[in-house]
Amino acid sequence: MDAPGTPLVVLDHVNKHYGDLHVLNDITLTIAKGEVVVVIGPSGSGKSTLCRAINRLETIDDGTISIDGQALPSEGAALAKLRANVGMVFQSFNLFAHKTILQNVTLGPIKVSKKSRAEADARAMELLERVGVANQAKKMPAQLSGGQQQRVAIARALAMQPTVMLFDEPTSALDPEMINEVLDVMVGLAKEGMTMIVVTHEMGFARKAADRVVFMADGRIVEDTTPAEFFDHPKSDRAKDFLSKILTH
Ligand SMILES: Nc1ncnc2c1ncn2[C@@H]1O[C@H](COP(=O)(O)OP(=O)(O)OP(=O)(O)O)[C@@H](O)[C@H]1O
Numbered sequence: 001m002d003a004p005g006t007p008l009v010v011l012d013h014v015n016k017h018y019g020d021l022h023v024l025n026d027i028t029l030t031i032a033k034g035e036v037v038v039v040i041g042p043s044g045s046g047k048s049t050l051c052r053a054i055n056r057l058e059t060i061d062d063g064t065i066s067i068d069g070q071a072l073p074s075e076g077a078a079l080a081k082l083r084a085n086v087g088m089v090f091q092s093f094n095l096f097a098h099k100t101i102l103q104n105v106t107l108g109p110i111k112v113s114k115k116s117r118a119e120a121d122a123r124a125m126e127l128l129e130r131v132g133v134a135n136q137a138k139k140m141p142a143q144l145s146g147g148q149q150q151r152v153a154i155a156r157a158l159a160m161q162p163t164v165m166l167f168d169e170p171t172s173a174l175d176p177e178m179i180n181e182v183l184d185v186m187v188g189l190a191k192e193g194m195t196m197i198v199v200t201h202e203m204g205f206a207r208k209a210a211d212r213v214v215f216m217a218d219g220r221i222v223e224d225t226t227p228a229e230f231f232d233h234p235k236s237d238r239a240k241d242f243l244s245k246i247l248t249h
Contacts, residue, residue: 005032005033005034006032006033007030007031007032007033007069008031008032008033008035008067008068008163008164008195009029009030009031009054009065009066009067009164009195009197010029010030010031010064010065010066010067011027011028011029011030011050011053011054011063011064011065012028012063012064012065012066013026013027013028013062013063013064014026014027014028014053014060014062014063014064014065015027015060015061015062015063016049016053016058016059016060016061017061021219022218022219023046023049023219024046024049024050024053024060024219025046025218025219025220026063026220027050027063027219027220027221028221029214029221029224031164031195031197032195033163033195034193034194034195035195035196035211035212036190036194036195036196036198036209036210036211036212037196037197037198037210037211037212037213037214038198038199038200038205038206038209038210038212038213038214038227039051039197039198039199039200039213039214039216040199040200040201040203040206040213040214040215040216040242041215041216041217041222041242042217042242045216045217045218045219046216046218046219047168047199047216048168048169048199050199050216051166051167051168051197051199052168053065054067054086054166054197055083055086055088055166056072056073056074056079056082056083057088059074067082067085067086067163067164068085068163070082080112084108084112084113084160084162085160085161085162085163085164086162086163086164086165086166087154087157087158087160087162087164087165087166088157088165088166088167088168089150089153089154089157089165089166089167089168089170090153090168090169090170091168091169091170091172091173092173093141093146093149093150093152093153093173094153095141095149095152095153095156096141097140097141097142098140099140099141100137100138100139100140101128101133101136101137101138101139101140101141101144101152102121102124102125102128102137102138104141104152104156105120105124105127105128105152105155105156105159106120106121106124106159107156108156108159108160109123109124109159109160112160113160113161120159123159124137124155124159125137127155127158127159128152128155130155130158130185130188131151131152131154131155131185132151132181132185133148133151133152133155136148136152145178146173146174146175146178147174147175147177147178147179147181147182150170150171150174150178150182151181151182151185153170154170154182154185154186154189158189163195164194164195164196164197165189165194165195165196165197166196166197166198167186167196167197167198167199167200168199169199169200169201170182170186170198170200171183171200171202172200172201179202183202183204183205186198186205186209187205187208187209190209190210191209198210201246203231203246203247206227206230206231207227207228207231210227211226212224212225212226212227213225213226213227213230213231215230215234215236215238215239215242217236217238217239217242222236222238222239223235223236223239231243
C-alpha cells in the first residue's frame with residue numbers, strides 16, 4: 001500500500017477545445033492518494049469537462065493524464081480496466097431502470113470483475129447497508145427517491161473497488177431535503193481515506209471534507225489551495241467575485 005501523499009491522478013498541461021472555446025486551458029494538477037479535491041467555479045468554467053476527461057469520457061487535444069502512474073489509454077481493454085478503477089457518480093444517477101437496486105450494484109462486479117453472484121451479492125448488500133438503502137435492494141430504481149438512487153449510484157461505483165472516485169455535481173438534481181443524505185455518505189468516504197475529485201456547488205461539503213479547493217474560471221485553474229484559505233482569503237478577483245455571488249444568499 002502506498003503512503004498518503006503519493007501522486008495518484010496527474011494532469012500535465014492538458015488542453016481541450018470545443019471549436020474556438022478553450023475549455024481546458026493548460027491544466028496541470030496532481031491529486032495525491034487519499035486527497036479530497038473539490039473543484040468549483042462559475043458555470044461553463046470547464047469543471048465537468050475536467051472531471052470527464054480524467055475518465056476519458058472526453059478526449060483531450062494535448063497534454064497527458066495518468067492514474068496511478070499509468071497514462072490513460074484512449075480505447076480498448078486497457079481503457080475498460082482503467083475505468084473500472086475510477087468510480088464515477090454523475091448528476092443524474094444513471095441507474096439501469098429495468099434492473100433491481102441489487103442488480104445495479106452487482107452488474108459490474110459480475111460482468112467486468114468476474115466475481116461469482118454469491119460474492120457480488122454479499123458485497124453489494126454490505127455497500128447498500130453502508131449507504132443506508134439495503135432495505136430497498138429488491139426494488140426498481142423508479143421506486144426510490146432521488147437521494148436514495150444517488151446513494152445506490154455511489155454503492156455501484158464502490159462495488160468496483162475504485163482507487164479514485166469522481167463526482168460530477170452529485171447533488172444538483174436532488175430536492176434540497178435529499179442533498180445532505182448524499183453528502184453525508186460522501187463525507188464518510190472522505191474520512192475513510194478515499195481519493196475523491198468532487199465537482200460541486202455545495203460549499204459546506206468543501207469546507208467540511210475537502211483537503212483542497214481547485215477554483216476554475218474560463219478553463220483555467222485560478223486558485224488551488226485549502227478550503228479555509230480559499231473561502232476566507234481568496235486571492236484572485238475572479239474568486240472574490242464568484243464567492244460574493246454565491247455566499248450572499
Ligand atoms: N460537447 C460540447 N460541445 C461544445 N461545447 C461544449 C460541449 N460540452 C461543454 N461545452 C462547453 O464547454 C464549456 C465548459 O463546460 P463544462 O460543462 O465543463 O462547464 P462547467 O464548469 O461544468 O459548468 P456547469 O457548472 O454549468 O456545469 C461550456 O461553455 C459549455 O457550453
